[in-house]
Amino acid sequence: MNRRRRTMRKALVGGMILDATGAPPVSRGTLVINGDKIEAVGQKDDVPIPPDSEIIDAHGLTLMPGLINTHDHLAHPDPTDPLTDYQTEYARLEEDPDRDLFPYAIRYGRQELLDGVTTVRVVGQRGGVDFRYKRAFDSNLAPGPRIIPSGAAINSTHGTAERLGVLADGVDAVRKAVRQNLRDGAQVIKIFLTGAYRSGVAYHLTTPMFSREEITVAVEEAHRFGVKVIAHAFGGPSVRWAVEAGIDSIEHADLITDDDLDLIVSRGTYIGLTLLWFFTDLYRKRTPEKAEAAVQTVRRFHEAGAKLVLGGDCIHGDHAMVRHLEILTQCGISPMNAVLIGTKRGAEACGIAERRGTLEVGKDADIIGVRGDPLEDISALRNVRLVMKGGEIYSNA
Numbered sequence: 308m309n310r311r312r313r314t315m316r317k318a319l320v321g322g323m324i325l326d327a328t329g330a331p332p333v334s335r336g337t338l339v340i341n342g343d344k345i346e347a348v349g350q351k352d353d354v355p356i357p358p359d360s361e362i363i364d365a366h367g368l369t370l371m372p373g374l375i376n377t378h379d380h381l382a383h384p385d386p387t388d389p390l391t392d393y394q395t396e397y398a399r400l401e402e403d404p405d406r407d408l409f410p411y412a413i414r415y416g417r418q419e420l421l422d423g424v425t426t427v428r429v430v431g432q433r434g435g436v437d438f439r440y441k442r443a444f445d446s447n448l449a450p451g452p453r454i455i456p457s458g459a460a461i462n463s464t465h466g467t468a469e470r471l472g473v474l475a476d477g478v479d480a481v482r483k484a485v486r487q488n489l490r491d492g493a494q495v496i497k498i499f500l501t502g503a504y505r506s507g508v509a510y511h512l513t514t515p516m517f518s519r520e521e522i523t524v525a526v527e528e529a530h531r532f533g534v535k536v537i538a539h540a541f542g543g544p545s546v547r548w549a550v551e552a553g554i555d556s557i558e559h560a561d562l563i564t565d566d567d568l569d570l571i572v573s574r575g576t577y578i579g580l581t582l583l584w585f586f587t588d589l590y591r592k593r594t595p596e597k598a599e600a601a602v603q604t605v606r607r608f609h610e611a612g613a614k615l616v617l618g619g620d621c622i623h624g625d626h627a628m629v630r631h632l633e634i635l636t637q638c639g640i641s642p643m644n645a646v647l648i649g650t651k652r653g654a655e656a657c658g659i660a661e662r663r664g665t666l667e668v669g670k671d672a673d674i675i676g677v678r679g680d681p682l683e684d685i686s687a688l689r690n691v692r693l694v695m696k697g698g699e700i701y702s703n704a
């Protein structure tokens with residue numbers, strides 16, 4: 308890793324610029340960064356390079372905004388990590404949800420950043436560990452992405468995610484849990500509306516784990532404070548309850564009905580896809596039909612006009628975000644749309660589109676440079692050569 312000291316201005320010169328506004332790329336562009344913000348961007352001939360700039364040669368690279376992973380838990384074992392025995396670690400966590408998982412976040416935060424993911428929205432961590440690793444990354448004590456922390460995910464006593472949050476039963480307890488997270492600094496609230504896969508085994512995937520009243524109070528409390536609420540839900544009646552209550556995103560959503568989908572589309576609710584699990588060895592062994600079904604599900608959501616966003620959800624290996632984007636293109640989504648989903652749309656879903664998600668003047672200088680043209684082949688995003696977060700370079704190979 309090669310981290311340079313911050314100078315006033317940097318100019319990235321000669322690269323193709325894919326600004327992720329939806330506009331066609333600029334073939335030879337210049338990007339000027341002043342401090343941690345983008346100061347100028349455009350065709351080489353239209354953008355003068357200020358004399359005090361450090362020049363960075365970007366010929367052969369496509370420059371685009373850093374990827375935005377909208378659903379993850381960095382302090383959690385990864386089933387694809389060759390250094391961990393996932394099943395053993397998972398079993399230990401079920402026994403003792405208070406196990407200290409901070410070291411995982413240091414490992415996966417670095418991996419995500421160097422793979423071009425400059426923002427990660429965390430959606431459930433126990434004991435405030437996400438606030439702690441956010442501090443480590445923000446202060447550059449450890450390399451890692453910007454973190455949008457959730458604090459403790461809200462989970463019912465008979466739910467599956469105590470290891471990712473806090474238990475709350477009843478309207479008052481849910482209200483208290485939301486308020487505690489807001490007090491702790493949560494920038495998103497996460498609630499577990501249904502069961503989940505436990506190490507690949509389905510458990511109450513469509514059973515409502517909260518009443519309509521509990522869900523509604525969570526949404527109201529958070530929204531009054533200006534914070535978004537997102538729900539873990541595979542399907543079942545609580546999807547409708549949550550969307551009608553104004554929830555901002557349904558995560559996973561694999562088993563929602565066509566009526567649910569219509570409602571989600573008409574309300575503009577996001578769907579957070581976390582498909583990578585279905586492609587792991589663990590799931591292929593236990594639910595082999597899910598990988599093919601996932602492709603059909605994405606087609607169905609996309610054709611209905613749903614606003615899709617992506618999350619690694621504990622999976623970081625094999626350029627996880629890019630792998631996810633590759634799957635989208637296999638579902639009939641164009642490479643341009645896939646890029647937009649991984650950048651601009653992710654920023655919109657997280658409520659940070661004014662600052663991130665596109666390369667525009669005044670936005671955060673969160674920029675990646677990849678060798679090749681991702682609009683021709685989305686897999687070019689695997690060839691990350693430059694990662695910049697807040698104007699600072701984390702890798703420049």
Ligand SMILES: [Zn+2]
Binds near residue numbers: 503539540558559
């Ligand atoms: Zn989940």
Ligand SMILES: [Zn+2]
Binds near residue numbers: 380430
């Ligand atoms: Zn998750």
